[in-house]
Amino acid sequence: EPEVTQTPSHQVTQMGQEVILRCVPISNHLYFYWYRQILGQKVEFLVSFYNNEISEKSEIFDDQFSVERPDGSNFTLKIRSTKLEDSAMYFCATSLGGLGGTQYFGPGTRLLVL
């Protein structure tokens, strides 16, 4: 069964460093999302991406964050200058349809900012 994959599974970084989280979507899916879950809190929407541009972003997704799909396969989330409060699980999700389309999640990247 096709699945969403994410790399790395874990990343430890120093505050102020840049990190890039990678996601390989299910091959025929067209809509891509990033979510995060801070320990003990709910899963929160960050950004949605369709047709090579951002469709929607939450207030969490500030200028320190960016997304792109540089080679038509990987979908990346970049955090330019990490902060302690960026420590969380980051989940990529993809769907075939955008409206009411079921989103399938990857296993997540655990990011720890020291």
Added chain:
Amino acid sequence: DQQVKQNSPSLSVQEGRISILNCDYTNSMFDYFLWYKKYPAEGPTFLISISSIKDKNEDGRFTVFLNKSAKHLSLHIVPSQPGDSAVYFCAASGGWNYGGSQGNLIFGKGTKLSVKP
């Protein structure tokens, strides 16, 4: 601002019995609801969904009920199995009615289900 609420942080059920997980929402513009199951250190796994034009959807042991007037949905698992032990998340999406959203999901805080043998 909790638009999707799961008021029970945990639920314990005996194997073979019914598990009922509840979810309430406040935004009447939501028109698509999903349940996800999550094990520790894994991503959420899709279980079952329901659109706002229906009041019930069934898939094997899992049934989701939607009561739009009460803004309430529930997930029934019958019979419950020890492998069902996980955190269950309710999520909602607004579709076009929700300001042109492309369908980003708003999650509840989750309910940890423990099924005892």
